[in-house]
Every structure is written in C-alpha cells, then in structure tokens.
Amino acid sequence: AGAGAGAGAEPGPGAPFPLSSVRLRRLLRDSAREKAAFVHGGPSGLWGDTDAVLILEKTPFQEEKIEELLRKHTKLELQMANDIYSTYRLYPPPELSEIKTTVVYPATEKHLQKYLRQEVHLIRESWEDYKNITLPFIQSQSFSIQWVYNILEKKAEADRIIHENQDPSNGFVLVPDFKWNQNQLYDLYLIALVQRRDVKSLRDLTAEHLPLLKNILQEGKEAIAKRFGVPGSQLRIYLHYQPSYYHLHVHFTALGYDAPGTSVERAHLLADVIDNLVLDSSYYQKRALTFALRADEPLLKKFQEAGRV
Amino acid sequence: AGAGAGAGAEPGPGAPFPLSSVRLRRLLRDSAREKAAFVHGGPSGLWGDTDAVLILEKTPFQEEKIEELLRKHTKLELQMANDIYSTYRLYPPPELSEIKTTVVYPATEKHLQKYLRQEVHLIRESWEDYKNITLPFIQSQSFSIQWVYNILEKKAEADRIIHENQDPSNGFVLVPDFKWNQNQLYDLYLIALVQRRDVKSLRDLTAEHLPLLKNILQEGKEAIAKRFGVPGSQLRIYLHYQPSYYHLHVHFTALGYDAPGTSVERAHLLADVIDNLVLDSSYYQKRALTFALRADEPLLKKFQEAGRV
Structure with a gap:
C-alpha cells in the first residue's frame, strides 16, 4: 500500500476519494445490530492498488421525518400477516435514507486488521x-x-x-x-x-x-x-x-x-x-x-x- | 381502542393497513444504536381513532450489494476531510435502502406500554x-x-x-x-x-x-x-x-x-x-x-x- 507507484495523475491524501468506482476486496466486519459494515476496498483505474477502509453506517431515525418517511415511500411490500401483526418492506426515497460513510485512505495493514472480524x-x-x-x-x-x-x-x-x-x-x-x-x-x-x-x-x-x-x-x-x-x-x-x-x-x-x-x-x-x-x-x-x-x-x-x- | 366505532367501511385486523396515511401520535422509544424507532401511530380517515404500534428498523448491509450501493448513490456530500480520514453523506437509491416495518394493529394500551421507554x-x-x-x-x-x-x-x-x-x-x-x-x-x-x-x-x-x-x-x-x-x-x-x-x-x-x-x-x-x-x-x-x-x-x-x- 502507501502512496503507490502509479504513473501520472494519482491524487494524494487530500484529493476527493473516487467512492463510486470502489471495488470491494473483502468485507472486514459487519454489525447487524448497528447496521454498519467495515469494508476493505480499493479504487480502480488510475488510483492503482492502494488499499482503503470504508465504514458504512445507516443513520438513526429522526422523529420529525417519520411521517414523511411513511408517506413518501417509493414501494411497500407486505411480507407477513398473522393476527394483529404484519411486517412490510418499505423503500424510502433517497433523501430520507442517508448512509454515513467514512473513508480511510490510504489504509495500511494495521488499519485493515483493526476492523477485521x-x-x-x-x-x-x-x-x-x-x-x-x-x-x-x-x-x-x-x-x-x-x-x-x-x-x-x-x-x-x-x-x-x-x-x-x-x-x-x-x-x-x-x-x-x-x-x-x-x-x-x-x-x-x-x-x-x-x-x-x-x-x-x-x-x-x-x-x-x-x-x-x-x-x-x-x-x-x-x-x-x-x-x-x-x-x-x-x-x-x-x-x-x-x-x-x-x-x-x-x-x-x-x-x-x-x-x-x-x-x-x-x-x-x-x-x-x-x-x-x-x-x-x-x-x-x-x-x-x-x-x-x-x-x-x-x-x-x-x-x-x-x-x- | 379495539375495532372502534367508526361507521361504514372500517376494515378488520385482516385487511391491509393504510401505512401511508398514518399520523404520528408519539415516539414511544428510539434506539440510535440499532437504528430503530417505535412509534405510536394512528391511521387517519375512515379507520377512526384506533391505535397502532409501528416498529421501523433499518436493515443490515448485504455484502453482495455494497459495490452497487457505492456506485448507484443518488447524491454524495463530503462532510469532513483530515489527513487519511474523510466522511461523507451518501444517499442510496430506494431499492437499496429497505426499512423493515412491523405493524401491530389494533394495538391496546398494553402494546403501547410494551414499547414505551x-x-x-x-x-x-x-x-x-x-x-x-x-x-x-x-x-x-x-x-x-x-x-x-x-x-x-x-x-x-x-x-x-x-x-x-x-x-x-x-x-x-x-x-x-x-x-x-x-x-x-x-x-x-x-x-x-x-x-x-x-x-x-x-x-x-x-x-x-x-x-x-x-x-x-x-x-x-x-x-x-x-x-x-x-x-x-x-x-x-x-x-x-x-x-x-x-x-x-x-x-x-x-x-x-x-x-x-x-x-x-x-x-x-x-x-x-x-x-x-x-x-x-x-x-x-x-x-x-x-x-x-x-x-x-x-x-x-x-x-x-x-x-x-
């Protein structure tokens, strides 16, 4: 890892990270309870084979947005109904479903080990x-x-x-x-x-x-x-x-x-x-x-x- | 609560619940750690004043969807950059941001108390x-x-x-x-x-x-x-x-x-x-x-x- 040997326009630590073109190398750990995932990723293309750690975490509900969330769902699927209980899959619009994303780049072996499950x-x-x-x-x-x-x-x-x-x-x-x-x-x-x-x-x-x-x-x-x-x-x-x-x-x-x-x-x-x-x-x-x-x-x-x- | 006194077409427990028109009566409890909210809600209109409990919970990440999530985000906002660390708000498309929704309807006072912090x-x-x-x-x-x-x-x-x-x-x-x-x-x-x-x-x-x-x-x-x-x-x-x-x-x-x-x-x-x-x-x-x-x-x-x- 490190700043890498790629020729040309490889950006340094200060440049924006090309999040959209990240390739998943390994899922280091995930937390189902906390709805978080720790990913070993690498940017493709010009950025060479340097390593990155990405931490994705779904965000808590905001009370004042809950009615909007229910009203503006894009799709709703009934999964199960039994007596007074029923469960659904609800798909909210993008603006109501933020994911907090943290990038560590370039990441060393120590960073990877830290998050590995x-x-x-x-x-x-x-x-x-x-x-x-x-x-x-x-x-x-x-x-x-x-x-x-x-x-x-x-x-x-x-x-x-x-x-x-x-x-x-x-x-x-x-x-x-x-x-x-x-x-x-x-x-x-x-x-x-x-x-x-x-x-x-x-x-x-x-x-x-x-x-x-x-x-x-x-x-x-x-x-x-x-x-x-x-x-x-x-x-x-x-x-x-x-x-x-x-x-x-x-x-x-x-x-x-x-x-x-x-x-x-x-x-x-x-x-x-x-x-x-x-x-x-x-x-x-x-x-x-x-x-x-x-x-x-x-x-x-x-x-x-x-x-x- | 119960099946209620509303005239006309009030549906029974078996009918689909009008999730989109739910009014938030009270937030019973939320869990920031687990990205879950327990809501006292009531349907509006024909369904009268019966009570419902809604449990909203964001779903864990699925490993095989993570690359897609990064690639297909609808918006990405840089929040902070410091040395090798940076954080973003990422807004995924609806199909990649399911919310598990559980409805208890009609809900009694006991159900409401069960979820109240x-x-x-x-x-x-x-x-x-x-x-x-x-x-x-x-x-x-x-x-x-x-x-x-x-x-x-x-x-x-x-x-x-x-x-x-x-x-x-x-x-x-x-x-x-x-x-x-x-x-x-x-x-x-x-x-x-x-x-x-x-x-x-x-x-x-x-x-x-x-x-x-x-x-x-x-x-x-x-x-x-x-x-x-x-x-x-x-x-x-x-x-x-x-x-x-x-x-x-x-x-x-x-x-x-x-x-x-x-x-x-x-x-x-x-x-x-x-x-x-x-x-x-x-x-x-x-x-x-x-x-x-x-x-x-x-x-x-x-x-x-x-x-x-």
Whole structure:
C-alpha cells in the first residue's frame, strides 16, 4: 500500500476519494445490530492498488421525518400477516435514507486488521476440559497482573478507590473501570478486585469463598449507592468466564447500560454464583461452563488440538 | 381502542393497513444504536381513532450489494476531510435502502406500554415470590397467544417453518423470528415453539421436560446447519425469563450477533437449563431467578405492593 507507484495523475491524501468506482476486496466486519459494515476496498483505474477502509453506517431515525418517511415511500411490500401483526418492506426515497460513510485512505495493514472480524466459537468446557486444557494453558501464560497488585498495594490509582475492605481473605478494593469516564451515570462501570491472590476465576470458587463474595455484593452496592446515588436494584453485578485476567474480580455496571461482556455466554450474576455455592460447594468444579473464543485466541487452538471443538 | 366505532367501511385486523396515511401520535422509544424507532401511530380517515404500534428498523448491509450501493448513490456530500480520514453523506437509491416495518394493529394500551421507554429495576424472584406474586399475575392476564397456536396449527406462517417435530409432548416447530428478515446470516434469529400448551416458562420445567429440551437443542442445531449452513458452535441457544409470552419457546441467534435480550439478567442457555434439571429435577422450583422489569410493568407494581422491591 502507501502512496503507490502509479504513473501520472494519482491524487494524494487530500484529493476527493473516487467512492463510486470502489471495488470491494473483502468485507472486514459487519454489525447487524448497528447496521454498519467495515469494508476493505480499493479504487480502480488510475488510483492503482492502494488499499482503503470504508465504514458504512445507516443513520438513526429522526422523529420529525417519520411521517414523511411513511408517506413518501417509493414501494411497500407486505411480507407477513398473522393476527394483529404484519411486517412490510418499505423503500424510502433517497433523501430520507442517508448512509454515513467514512473513508480511510490510504489504509495500511494495521488499519485493515483493526476492523477485521474474527470468527467466534462456542466452547462448552467440562471440569475435565478445565483441568486438562484450560488450567495448563493459564499456567503456561505469564500475563502480568502487576497492575492489579499495584492497586491493592496503593502503588497506583490510590485516589480512585471508591471502597476498600482490607481483610486479607474476605476483603476487596472497588475502583472505577478504565472504560468509564465518570462523566455520566448511564454507563457506570466499576470493578471489585479481591485482596487474596490465590483465586484465578469462577472455577476456583467453593463455599469457603462465600464470605468474600457476600462482602463484595453487599458493600459494593452500599458504596455505589452512597457515592453515586445509584441503588442496588439498578446494578448488574457479575463475573466473567473466561475473565480477561486471572485474578478474581467482579463487574458492576448500570442495569440500563448494555455494556460489552454482559451476554449470557460470558457473564455470571454474583447472586447466582452465591446461590450455586450454597447449594453445592463444588458446583464450579462439576458443572460445564460455556464461553466464546475468537478464532485468533491461543486457547481455542488448545481446544482444537484436544479434539474438543 | 379495539375495532372502534367508526361507521361504514372500517376494515378488520385482516385487511391491509393504510401505512401511508398514518399520523404520528408519539415516539414511544428510539434506539440510535440499532437504528430503530417505535412509534405510536394512528391511521387517519375512515379507520377512526384506533391505535397502532409501528416498529421501523433499518436493515443490515448485504455484502453482495455494497459495490452497487457505492456506485448507484443518488447524491454524495463530503462532510469532513483530515489527513487519511474523510466522511461523507451518501444517499442510496430506494431499492437499496429497505426499512423493515412491523405493524401491530389494533394495538391496546398494553402494546403501547410494551414499547414505551422506562426505567428498569432488577428483581430477584424466589420460588415463593413466583408462587405468591408472579404466577397469580400471569394467570390474571389474558395476553393472547393465538398467533402461537396459529403457527402450531398451520393456520399462519406454514410456509416459514424450518423444522417440525409433531410429537405432542416432545415436539416443537422452528420458525424464523419476526425480527430476522432472512437476507443475511449474521443476524440469524429463529424461535422454537413447543407443541404442548401447558408449559408457561422456565419456572414450570422439571426433568420430565428433558426429552423435549434435548430435542430442541439437537434437532434445532441440525436443522439450522442443514438449511442455513451455520454450525451449532456458532449459535447462542437460550430461554428468556421473564419471557414476553407464556408459551415455552427457545431462541436461536447467531453467536456473533449481539441480539437484544441476550444479557445475563434475561437469558438462560438451554445447555445450562438441561444440566440444572439433570442435577435436580426441581431446580427451577427452588432457585431464585433474576430479571429486570421496566417501571411501568404491572408485575413490578405487584412486587412493590408485596414489599419485595
């Protein structure tokens, strides 16, 4: 890629991009929910073989244009009718169907990778899978969690601590998550990091940890109500499995905020975890757990090598 | 609302809805992230003052139409250019900018409330709460599920059935969900509706239902792999609690698709439900279950009256 070797009139970065003559090289990623597509494209002709990334995104509805949209449709097709429900395909006139288009040109390999979607695979991990595949993998990794220890030892972010229980077995520190800028409450996001360093994840939990977990649930809610005015009934409190680092931590997010990582194949409500451990101390050393792995994650390769995917 | 008092030619539920002459009464809710709008509308003229809910949703991009979209735009406006980045407003021709439109007509106050944006509260429902609050509430409601029976009896949508197991106890029908337009696989969404009519929700399930649940898991995956080429490891298969209607059904969505209703406070993986019932036949008649209720939902009022919120 780069400015390219084409002779003659190849325009530089400042010139308008010939959007109409773009050839689709690859669909990097699309988001059906957000009605967006990330495209690896290249202009044809004079512009040579330089790469571009195009981001197409349909725009939200504007309230004041909705009646016009319904009135001025160019075509309307009934798809389905059942009782009081019916669905249609409605084709609006061009002026009412803007697409926001972002062009990155010239794009490097790094830009392309940034937008490329990885395939995801669902794993249903039995306890045996955990012992034979996941645990050896975690132990072979030396992902640093020094940043967690820095917080626990007040070597970093000491001024950000919202609540602290210093008990070495049953204590924890509550801090705002990096993803939350604390400017507004609708995307509130905090993390409780446990003081003890011998609990990697959900898989290690037994009834021994109930006092710790109950402290996090109770004191975490109280601290957030006191500091931010958000009651416990408006909080989603959960663990991830797999977590992104293997030092036990609990997520607190605003219930109305559709935060990443809240879906059923990754999140486990702390209240459910507590009830399961009350029911059976070795619940998490028995039960199969489901999680998704992206195609480029090394743990997926381990499951594939073991013939479990 | 209802069929209304208008004299003369007012059409019934079966007649085509006069979408072009709809008046916007209120915007119930919009989702900027999902490019969707939920509208309280009413037809004008002969149709009187009955209410309708209209759900407008822009459709995802189709990969094979993207080049055409770029080539055939009717207008293109440069908004911003900075170094390698530039943004445009692109106006596509009507045939490339479908809007999925769902009409609920006539709509009752309940339908309007369902789509109106509200504050949410988390409920942790014990089995006693279920028996004393939730179950009497469900029984007092008469939300029609005629549309489900229409599908099971082949009175509607018969041509949309993807798979069917006719066993009256352990059988089910698999159909595309209304929300999926079937144009692309990445927002794949299907629903399995059980044949038997005596299972309201997760709360009714015991080990007796294991053959039914295993059929849905196994045959559902196979049918989707066969028809759409999507393997089971790329599917999220789950129940909702609370469900939006009390006839047992199971959701199948593409794993890569962040579908609404997949979050941990509502979704229960079918594989987990099966394992829980194997562990303990009365698991769902013992365990507390968490769900969120919007401020206007009558069930929340019942929990408030009982002092449980």
